[in-house]
Amino acid sequence: xxxxxxxxxxxxxxIRYFDVYRRExxxxxxxxxxxxMTQDEIVEEVKKSGLRGRGGAGFPAGMKWGFIAKxxxxxxxxxxxxxxxxxxxxxxxxxxxxxxxxxxxxxxxxSYALGSHDTYIYIRGEYAWIPDILEQAIAEAKANGxxxxxxxxxxxxxEIYVHRGAGAYICGEETAxxxxxxxxRGNPRIKPPFPAIKGAWGRPTVVNNVETLAAVVPIINEGxxxxxxxxxxxxxxxxxxxxxxxxxxxxxxxxxxxxxVEEFIYSDEYCGGIPNGKRLKACIPGGSSVPILPANxxxxxxxxxxxxxxxxxxxxxxxxxxxxxxxxxxxxxxxDQCVVRNTYSLARFYxxxxxxxxSPCREGTGWMEKVLLRLEKGEGKISDIDxxxxxxxxxxxxxICPLGDAASWPVAAAIRxxxxxxxxxxxxxxxxxxxxxxxxxxADAIHVPV
Amino acid sequence: MVQFSEDKLAKVNEIIARYxxxxxxxxxxxxxxxxxxxxxxxxxxxxxxxVASLLQIEPIEVYEVATFYSMYNTNPVGKYVFEVCQTGxxxxxxxxxxxxxxxxxxxxxxxxxxxxxxxxxxxxxCLGACGYAPMMQLGKHYREHLTKEKVDTIIAECRxxxxxxx
Numbered sequence: 338x339x340x341x342x343x344x345x346x347x348x349x350x351x352i353r354y355f356d357v358y359r360r361e362x363x364x365x366x367x368x369x370x371x372x373x374m375t376q377d378e379i380v381e382e383v384k385k386s387g388l389r390g391r392g393g394a395g396f397p398a399g400m401k402w403g404f405i406a407k408x409x410x411x412x413x414x415x416x417x418x419x420x421x422x423x424x425x426x427x428x429x430x431x432x433x434x435x436x437x438x439x440x441x442x443x444x445x446x447x448s449y450a451l452g453s454h455d456t457y458i459y460i461r462g463e464y465a466w467i468p469d470i471l472e473q474a475i476a477e478a479k480a481n482g483x484x485x486x487x488x489x490x491x492x493x494x495x496e497i498y499v500h501r502g503a504g505a506y507i508c509g510e511e512t513a514x515x516x517x518x519x520x521x522r523g524n525p526r527i528k529p530p531f532p533a534i535k536g537a538w539g540r541p542t543v544v545n546n547v548e549t550l551a552a553v554v555p556i557i558n559e560g561x562x563x564x565x566x567x568x569x570x571x572x573x574x575x576x577x578x579x580x581x582x583x584x585x586x587x588x589x590x591x592x593x594x595x596x597x598v599e600e601f602i603y604s605d606e607y608c609g610g611i612p613n614g615k616r617l618k619a620c621i622p623g624g625s626s627v628p629i630l631p632a633n634x635x636x637x638x639x640x641x642x643x644x645x646x647x648x649x650x651x652x653x654x655x656x657x658x659x660x661x662x663x664x665x666x667x668x669x670x671x672x673d674q675c676v677v678r679n680t681y682s683l684a685r686f687y688x689x690x691x692x693x694x695x696s697p698c699r700e701g702t703g704w705m706e707k708v709l710l711r712l713e714k715g716e717g718k719i720s721d722i723d724x725x726x727x728x729x730x731x732x733x734x735x736x737i738c739p740l741g742d743a744a745s746w747p748v749a750a751a752i753r754x755x756x757x758x759x760x761x762x763x764x765x766x767x768x769x770x771x772x773x774x775x776x777x778x779x780a781d782a783i784h785v786p787v
Numbered sequence: 788m789v790q791f792s793e794d795k796l797a798k799v800n801e802i803i804a805r806y807x808x809x810x811x812x813x814x815x816x817x818x819x820x821x822x823x824x825x826x827x828x829x830x831x832x833x834x835x836x837x838v839a840s841l842l843q844i845e846p847i848e849v850y851e852v853a854t855f856y857s858m859y860n861t862n863p864v865g866k867y868v869f870e871v872c873q874t875g876x877x878x879x880x881x882x883x884x885x886x887x888x889x890x891x892x893x894x895x896x897x898x899x900x901x902x903x904x905x906x907x908x909x910x911x912x913c914l915g916a917c918g919y920a921p922m923m924q925l926g927k928h929y930r931e932h933l934t935k936e937k938v939d940t941i942i943a944e945c946r947x948x949x950x951x952x953x
C-alpha cells in the first residue's frame with residue numbers, strides 16, 4: 338500500500354466542506370507559508386521537492402515558478418489549468434469533485450509565492466457542475482479568512498475566480514488557455530515570449546495543472562525534501578493515475594511511483610486485472626497522445642527489465658520501445674480490441690480538436706483520419722500505411738503548439754508496433770470487418786488465464 | 788427581443804468584475820454560457836449581437852468565439868441534448884452501440900433533432916469520464932455507465948419531465 342498525499346482524506350464524509358476539511362488538518366500549509374515563509378522560500382521548497390508538472394509535460398514546477406518576471410507595478414497572475422481533456426484522463430475532475438479545498442489551499446499558497454492577487458481556475462466547460470463545488474469552497478475559505486483581503490492578518494490579498502471554458506481540447510495548452518481566458522478563440526501563441534514573461538493580458542503568468550497545485554500542500558506541510566524521498570529518481574511524490582479501458586476496476590488511483598506496471602494492472606488494489614479472463618494486448622499509459630505499447634513492451638522494457646509506473650521507466654527506450662507518463666491517463670486494451678480502429682478514433686479526436694492555425698496539423702489530422710477510416714473499413718492499400726507514416730512525420734515538430742505532436746505520436750506508435758495488424762486490414766479486408774486481429778507476437782507472456 | 792432580466796444583468800456585471808479593468812472581453816465565454824441557458828439553448832445572431840453590446844466589443848469577436856467552441860450551439864437544438872462521447876476509451880467500451888441505439892430509438896441521426904423538438908443527438912469527443920464509459924452529457928450533468936436499459940430510462944425521464952412542464 339503506497340503512501341497517499343492527495344487523496345488520503347478524499348473519502349472522509351463531508352470533506353468537501355470547509356469545517357470537515359479544516360478539522361482534518363486542512364489549510365495548515367496556508368498558515369505556515371503566509372506566516373513563516375517568504376515567497377522565495379516557498380519557490381525554493383517546491384524546487385527541492387522535485388515536483389514535476391502533472392498536466393502531461395512533466396516540467397519541474399519550481400523552475401517554472403522561478404521564471405516569473407517581476408516588473409515593477411505590473412500585476413502577476415496564477416492560472417490553474419483544469420481544462421482536463423486528454424482522452425483517458427479524469428483525475429483532476431476527481432480531485433475537484435471530492436476534495437476541492439485541497440486545490441483551493443494549494444492555490445492560495447502558490448498565489449502568495451508568485452504574488453498573484455487575482456488567480457483564476459480555468460475549468461473545461463463540460464465539467465459544468467464542478468464550478469459550483471469550487472465556488473462554494475472559495476466562498477467558505479473566504480468566510481474563514483483564508484481568501485480575500487488581508488489573509489490571516491498577513492496583509493496578503495487574494496481572490497480566486499472560476500472561469501469556464503466551452504469545449505476545446507486545445508485550451509489545455511497554456512497559451513491557448515490564456516487566449517481563451519481573454520475571451521478569444523483558443524489559438525496557441527508563438528513562444529517566446531513565454532507566459533512567465535507575457536501571459537494573461539500581457540502580464541507575467543504561471544499556468545499550473547490542478548494536481549500540481551494540490552501537491553504544493555504536502556510539500557509545504559512536510560517540506561520539499563520529505564516529498565522528494567517518496568518515489569524514485571526524478572519521479573518524486575505521488576501521482577494520480579486515471580485508469581480506464583478494459584480493466585476490472587476503472588477509476589482514479591494515487592500511486593507512489595515505485596510500483597510496477599504489472600502490479601498496477603493486475604493487483605486488486607489498483608486495476609484488478611482484465612475482465613472476462615481476457616489477455617492484455619496493448620496500453621496507452623499516459624493519455625491518448627503518448628505512444629501505445631504492446632503488452633510485451635509495456636510490462637518489460639526492451640532490455641527485459643521490469644517497467645515501473647514512473648516518468649523515467651515509462652519512457653525507457655524512447656519512442657522506439659517506450660512511451661511516456663504524460664497526464665496519467667492509463668488506457669488498457671484487451672485482446673479483442675482493434676488497434677486500427679482505436680487509432681482511427683484518436684485521429685478523429687485530434688482532427689476535431691485542431692485549432693486550425695497551422696496547416697500541417699489542420700490538414701494533416703483530417704488526412705490521417707480519412708486514411709485510417711478507409712483502412713479500418715477494409716478499403717485501404719498497403720501504401721496507405723506508408724502514407725500515414727509520412728503524414729505524421731510531417732506534422733510532428735512543425736506546428737506552433739504540441740497538438741501536432743500529440744496527433745502524430747499515437748499514429749506513429751501504432752504503425753511502429755502493430756504494422757502487421759494494419760497490413761492484415763488490407764490483405765484480409767473482408768475478414769477484418771467480421772473479426773479482430775487478436776493477439777500476435779506482442780502478447781503478454783506473463784499473464785495467461787487458466 | 789433578447790434581453791437579460793435585472794437579476795441576470797447583475798450576474799453579468801459580477802462576471803465582468805472578475806477580470807482586469809478594460810479587459811471585459813474576458814467575460815465572453817461565461818456570458819455566452821449564460822446567454823445560451825437563457826435564450827432557448829442556442830445562440831442566435833441576435834443573442835450574439837446582444838452579448839457583444841454588453842461587452843462593448845464587435846459582433847464578429849463574438850461570432851468567431853461562438854463558432855470555435857463545441858459547447859455553443861449556433862443552431863436551434865432540442866429541449867434535451869444527448870451528447871454521447873465516442874473517443875478512444877468510450878469506444879473501447881461500446882459507445883458506438885449506444886449511439887446506434889439512441890439513433891434507432893429516437894429515429895434521428897447524430898446532429899439531428901426529433902420532429903417534436905424534444906431530443907437532439909450529438910456525438911462528442913472525450914468528456915473526461917473515461918473510467919465510467921460509455922457516457923453522455925445531458926444538460927449540466929454526466930450520465931455514465933450507459934446501457935440500452937439506462938438509455939431507455941433516461942429518455943422516459945426526459946419525456947416525463949417535458950410533459951410535466953407543459
